Amino acid sequence: MSIHDFSIGDLAKMLNISIQTLRRWGKSGKLVATRTPAGQRRYSIESIKSLLEKDLFWSAKLWAMAGESAPNEILYCPIKPLFEARNSAMEKLLKPKIGEVYSIISSSAGEIGNNAFDHNLGKWPDIQGLYFNYDFEKRQIVLADRGLGILKTLQYTVPNLSDHKEALYIAFTEVITGRAPEKRGNGLKYVRRNVENGYFKLKFQTGDAELNLNAGETLSRDNIRKTKEKIQGCLAFIDF
Numbered sequence: 172m173s174i175h176d177f178s179i180g181d182l183a184k185m186l187n188i189s190i191q192t193l194r195r196w197g198k199s200g201k202l203v204a205t206r207t208p209a210g211q212r213r214y215s216i217e218s219i220k221s222l223l224e225k226d227l228f229w230s231a232k233l234w235a236m237a238g239e240s241a242p243n244e245i246l247y248c249p250i251k252p253l254f255e256a257r258n259s260a261m262e263k264l265l266k267p268k269i270g271e272v273y274s275i276i277s278s279s280a281g282e283i284g285n286n287a288f289d290h291n292l293g294k295w296p297d298i299q300g301l302y303f304n305y306d307f308e309k310r311q312i313v314l315a316d317r318g319l320g321i322l323k324t325l326q327y328t329v330p331n332l333s334d335h336k337e338a339l340y341i342a343f344t345e346v347i348t349g350r351a352p353e354k355r356g357n358g359l360k361y362v363r364r365n366v367e368n369g370y371f372k373l374k375f376q377t378g379d380a381e382l383n384l385n386a387g388e389t390l391s392r393d394n395i396r397k398t399k400e401k402i403q404g405c406l407a408f409i410d411f
Contacts, residue, residue, distance in 0.1 A: 176205070176213040181399070185229065186222060216400075228374070228408045231302050231315040235376075235402040242302050249300035251288040258284060261305055261312075268307055269411070275370050276312070276411050282358035283314050283375075283407045291318035297403060310411045318404040321377040335378030336395050343375075343382065343390060363390055371411035376402055 183190045196202040197212070202219070204212040216223075216233070223229035234242050241247045248254035262277035269276070280303075287301050297317040305312040318324075322338040328347050332338055341347065343363045366373045369387040376382070379401040384394050 176215050177219070177399070179204070179212045179214070182214050182219060186226070227304060227306050227309065227311050227313050231304065231313040231408075232376075232400070232402065232406055234302055235315040235317060235404060235406050236400060241298050241300065246302055246304045247300055248284070248303050251285065254284045254288070254301050254303060255281070257303060264307065269310075272370055272411075275365050276409065279362045279365050279371070280312050280314060280407075280409060282362055283405075286358045287314070287316040287318055287405060290324045291316065291404075294319055312409040312411075313407065315402075315406040316404040317402075320402075320404050335380035336392075336397060339375070339377055339380045339382055339395055340390075340392055342377075366390075371409050374406075374408040374410070376406045377404070378402065 177185070179190055179193055183193055186193075193202060197204055202214070202222075204214055204218070207213060216236070220233065223233055241249070248257060258277055258281050261280070262273060265273040265277060284301055284303065291299070295318055300316070302313070302315040320335070321342045322332065322335050325332050325338050325341060325347060329341070332341070343359045346357055346360065362373065363384070365371065366384045366386060367389055372386050373384045374381065376398060379398050380395055381398045382390075382395045384390055388394070
C-alpha cells in the first residue's frame with residue numbers, strides 16, 4: 172500500500188464531505204477504491220485526482236507532490252518579478268472586496284512567495300518558480316514551490332537540524348543568521364504575527380510537516396503535525 176493511499180476518513184476530511192457521500196460515489200462508480208487485506212477502503216492519488224483538482228489547496232498540493240511539469244502558465248510564476256507583478260495585481264483586485272486589510276493579506280502572500288525565490292536562488296532541485304492562485308469568492312490564496320524546502324534551507328546554518336516539524340517551527344519563530352548579510356525567518360515571522368493578530372488562517376507545509384494556525388491563535392509546536400503525504404518544497408494556504 173502506497174504512503175499516498177488514503178482511508179475513507181482521510182478523504183472525507185480532505186474534501187470536506189461526508190463518508191456516506193463517498194460510499195454513494197463508490198457504488199455509482201464515481202470513485203474507485205482498492206481494499207486492504209482486512210477489507211478497508213483505500214484511495215490512491217490517481218483515483219481521486221479529478222476530485223482534488225477542484226479544490227484550490229489540493230490542486231497546488233498535487234503539483235507540489237508530483238514530478239510533473241510546470242502548471243498552467245496563468246498559475247505559474249517562473250521568476251520573482253512576475254510573481255511580484257501578479258501579487259500586485261491581486262492586491263488591486265482585493266482592495267475593494269475586503270477593505271483596508273487587503274494590504275496585510277497581499278503582503279503576507281508576498282513574503283511567502285519571495286521566500287521561495289530568495290531561499291532557492293541558484294539551488295532549485297526541480298522546477299524553478301512558484302504556483303500562485305487565488306479565489307476571492309472563497310477568500311483563499313495558495314502558493315507552492317518545488318524548491319529545497321525549509322529543512323534543507325535551514326541546514327546551511329543549523330547543520331544539526333534533521334526534523335521537518337522542528338524546522339517549520341523555527342522558521343516561523345526565530346531569525347536564523349547565516350552568511351552575512353543573509354537572515355532567515357523574518358518574512359515568515361511577519362506572516363505568523365498577522366495570523367496571530369486575527370487577519371487570516373494559515374496552513375503551511377514543508378516536507379512531511381504541516382502547520383495549521385487559526386486566526387487569532389498563538390503559534391506553538393502543537394500547531395504542527397506530521398503529514399502522510401510529503402512534498403519537496405513549501406505549500407502555503409491563506410484563508411481570509
